[in-house]
Amino acid sequence: MNPLVLTSRLDVPLVPDAPGARDLLQRELSKPEYQTAQPSLWDIISKAFWDWVNSLRVPGDGPFTGLFPIIAMTVVVVGIVIAFIVWGVPRINRRSTRQLDLFGERDDRTADQLRRDARTAAGAGDWTVALQELYRAIARGLSERTIVVVSPGTTAHGFAAQAAAAFPAEGRALERAADVFDAVRYLAATGTEEQYRELEALDARLATAAPAFLAEPEDVLR
Numbered sequence: 001m002n003p004l005v006l007t008s009r010l011d012v013p014l015v016p017d018a019p020g021a022r023d024l025l026q027r028e029l030s031k032p033e034y035q036t037a038q039p040s041l042w043d044i045i046s047k048a049f050w051d052w053v054n055s056l057r058v059p060g061d062g063p064f065t066g067l068f069p070i071i072a073m074t075v076v077v078v079g080i081v082i083a084f085i086v087w088g089v090p091r092i093n094r095r096s097t098r099q100l101d102l103f104g105e106r107d108d109r110t111a112d113q114l115r116r117d118a119r120t121a122a123g124a125g126d127w128t129v130a131l132q133e134l135y136r137a138i139a140r141g142l143s144e145r146t147i148v149v150v151s152p153g154t155t156a157h158g159f160a161a162q163a164a165a166a167f168p169a170e171g172r173a174l175e176r177a178a179d180v181f182d183a184v185r186y187l188a189a190t191g192t193e194e195q196y197r198e199l200e201a202l203d204a205r206l207a208t209a210a211p212a213f214l215a216e217p218e219d220v221l222r
Contacts, residue, residue: 101152102136103159103185111141115203118196127191128184131199135181138203142166147211156181166211173202 100108109117114137121130139159143150148162160178164171177199183189 102140102150103154103156103181107136107140109136109140111137111144114140122193122196127193127196128189129191130196131180131184131191134196134199134203135177138163138177138199138206141203141207156185163206167206167209168212170202170206170209173198177202 100106107114114133118130118133118137121127121133135156139148139150139156142148142159142163147166148159150159156178157175160174164174167174180189180191180195180199184191
């Protein structure tokens with residue numbers, strides 16, 4: 001063998017120093033076979049969850065010692081279901097998820113804003129506008145409470161049908177309110193103070209009433 005080649009090979013250290021060893025280890029672990037073997041985020045979360053469940057033990061040797069994790073999980077699931085029934089789907093950002101379309105018009109006002117505008121119109125004696133604004137306020141209010149789903153294309157009577165399913169005792173009042181809204185909005189009818197006061201009373205009752213159930217999006221009536 002060429003002496004120069006042998007000499008150059010002997011110059012390479014058999015045991016790398018710390019920085020060299022770290023570099024070699026990083027290159028080795030970056031290979032695809034090592035990356036695919038790493039646990040995913042879901043694996044880590046699910047393992048931590050089941051480790052917590054398995055850690056639930058009742059001290060002693062009673063008959064329910066082994067069943068305690070199952071009982072605890074059942075209690076948690078039942079609690080979540082009850083929370084959904086009572087409070088509905090969590091709303092992270094109500095304003096960002098609220099439908100802007102309201103009975104064929106783009107409207108991003110809240111229920112409270114619509115009620116204020118209705119009172120302003122009523123104070124000016126414009127019962128036609130006041131009725132329209134207040135009916136929109138009722139629809140937006142129940143939508144904000146996630147009791148009904150008001151989407152583009154939902155009509156005044158479609159909303160009334162949804163709301164009546166959640167508040168059966170108010171079914172006839174909601175139907176009359178939808179008739180009045182359509183009359184003043186589309187048929188050029190003139191609203192009256194009596195109609196406005198009736199709608200105002202309906203709004204007050206709905207604001208404090210508990211719904212019979214929460215309407216599902218697939219149950220929306222057009």
